[in-house]
Amino acid sequence: MRFARFLLVCFFLSGAIVLAQQTATSGSFVLHKFARPIGSETYSIATDKDSYTLTSHFLFTDRGTKVPLETTFVAGTRDMAPRSFSAKGKPSRQAEMDDSVTVAGDTVSITRSGKSETQKADKSWFVVDGYSPVAMQEQMMRWWLKHGKPQEFTAYPSKATVRITPAGTLAIDGKATHGYTVSGLIWGQESLWMDDAQNLVALVSIDAEFDHFEAVREKYAKSLNLFIADAVKADLANLKKLSATARMAPSRRLAIVGATIEDSIAPPIQNGVILIEDGVIRAVGPKDQVTIPSDAKVLDATGKFAVPGLWDMHAHYEQVEWGPIYLAAGVTTVRDVGNEFEFIQTLHDELDRKQDPAIGPHLEFAGVIDGSGQLTIGVTIADTPEQAREWVDKYASAGARQIKIYSSVKPEIVKAITTEAHAKGMTVTGHIPEGMTAIQGIHLGMDQINHISYELQYSTRPIFGADGKPDRSKPAVLELEGARMKDLVSTLQAHHTVLDPTAALYESFSITVPLHEVEPGVDHLPPQLREALDSPPPTGDRAAIADARRKAIIATLRALHEAKVPIVAGTDQAIPGYSLHRELELYVEAGFTPQEAIQAATIEAARAVGVEKESGSLEAGKRGDVLLLNADPLADIHNTRKVWRTVAAGAVYDPAPLWQVVGFLP
Known part of the structure; x- marks a missing residue:
């Protein structure tokens, strides 16, 4: 009798081992953006007869804005077949989420982005709604392993086709973690690792704003950098296999x-x-x-x-998928101006290999340095001159030719950064930090400036309301001949400051027609990207303000070009690949000849980085x-x-x- 009971227990465990693993623990993940801890996710699993319920509480704070997401998932105990799913909250700072899935037999009812539909379930499917919550990716992996590792399956509610590929083993503190490359769940690929007990250990992905996002189970948090570097190599290797037919046999x-x-x-x-x-x-x-x-x-x-x-002088190489995009668009060199240290260093080394390099353009990079503040992003923070010098030295050793200033750096730290960078033969580009002006940044040693917004502050004057504050409901007045604009232009000329306007990005915020009318590349985007990047044009008063802003962008570009201020072409992502072409089109609209526009993406770009003898x-x-x-x-x-x-x-x-x-x- 005792032996029979033992056999029964063994049979039960072998048939429902996933249940045993699920009911054993709850869990907690540390959430990161650009490798900076910004929040956490906790989840728990409760069982009831033949089903189990997962509840997840996901919350991070991104540059002062909370991004919460509450998720409930119900599935069958023995087969992990989904029965219901709901996710309510935010996937990013700018977006709301209220998605749900209910299952009745082989019928799946989906509510997503305010639209509802019912359809017959595909042959192989699971429920997981993008990069978050992390606990659902763990459920997805357990389901995939339990069901014989299907070559592909459908993920509801997005109806995306997901593929999972083993990506080798990574040893952490002497314990094996098993890597996988997941494609289709987000745009592009993400990497995750499972332990021997089928617990998700770490996830390296992107968030709904297409920024670096990582989640690590608490006990593994100190190993984040190892996961980031391993993800780059695994994703590049997988991408290279997929891209093999695009390259002519080498000679x-x-x-x-x-x-x-x-x-x-x-x-x-x-x-x-x-x-x-x-x-x-x-x-x-x-x-x-x-x-x-x-x-x-x-x-x-x-x-x-x-x-x-061509060069793209304002790249954020967030994913390895940007490599094929750049090459397909004719971009053979990019300057990355702000990335995770481990990610960009690993990517730089992989692309720079002489033998069998990874697929992608030649990569130059400017190492980003920020300061502490509400808008802080990443972990490369300098609040003292000593910290500034340490980061400059570290970036120089990693192969960076430039440093990028971000938005929360204090004036005295800007000076420390530029002094150390110049001493090492590096130049400094970036944002003008909060509370400073472009002229102040130049006088503190900045050699280059990203984004035309800092020049627009001089070429336009806001309309003020009765309370003395700018009236955002009215368009600003263009003042190209004003004293402030003349002061800026003369300062730019005297210091030979290089500008990286990213005009196409700002145009995308300022057009009053459907985006595809000015940027046909949007019609070529995969669904996840188009949904995020293609917004309806403004109407009414907002349209008038947007139109005035676009005219100011073109007029300011024209004035700067006529003043012979060096301008180089960059995109800051925008519409991947295509926006560099739009950038050049805007330059011609602003008075550049086609030859001058092309120079902004070729020889002028190379000069700005100091490699005109190479490219x-x-x-x-x-x-x-x-x-x-x-x-x-x-x-x-x-x-x-x-x-x-x-x-x-x-x-x-x-x-x-x-x-x-x-x-x-x-």
């Missing part, structure tokens, strides 16, 4: 033959040849003047137009970065969008499969 020598060569610093060459050897340009000239080695691979570019590979033009001795276009960009700047092939350090890429591998329509 030591490549001859690009027949294109019209339109360099950033030289007259056009008809029927030209660009010879690249070991990733470096060896010769450029007319076809009858360049000898093509017999062992060179020939890329026939007859009828195409060749310009230097920025099609000259012998420079990196073999070439953008081949189907139409002439000097005739119409919109033609930079018509990418035929991207050549990065001599490697040739077809843009269509690159777009497709990250969920874009080519």
